[in-house]
Amino acid sequence: MEKDCQYCTGHSRDRKELMYTQTSDYKIIINRCNFLEDNLIGGSVPHSVYGIKISYCPMCGREL
Ligand SMILES: [Zn+2]
Numbered sequence: 001m002e003k004d005c006q007y008c009t010g011h012s013r014d015r016k017e018l019m020y021t022q023t024s025d026y027k028i029i030i031n032r033c034n035f036l037e038d039n040l041i042g043g044s045v046p047h048s049v050y051g052i053k054i055s056y057c058p059m060c061g062r063e064l
Contacts, residue, residue: 008057008064012037018058030057034064 006016020027031037
């Protein structure tokens with residue numbers, strides 16, 4: 001049986017980041033409503049992905 005995906009299961013606070021940079025604290029997670037969420041405040045920058053809804057986990061392919 002497959003291990004629970006660390007990116008799309010569990011509490012959003014405990015999920016692994018989909019992407020992060022080492023030069024800053026920027027990171028992206030899948031939140032519990034299956035929206036992408038980054039750690040920038042309220043999508044305050046042009047490249048923010050905040051609020052983009054996804055249907056499948058990009059890491060394990062699971063339908064969300
Ligand atoms: Zn997943």
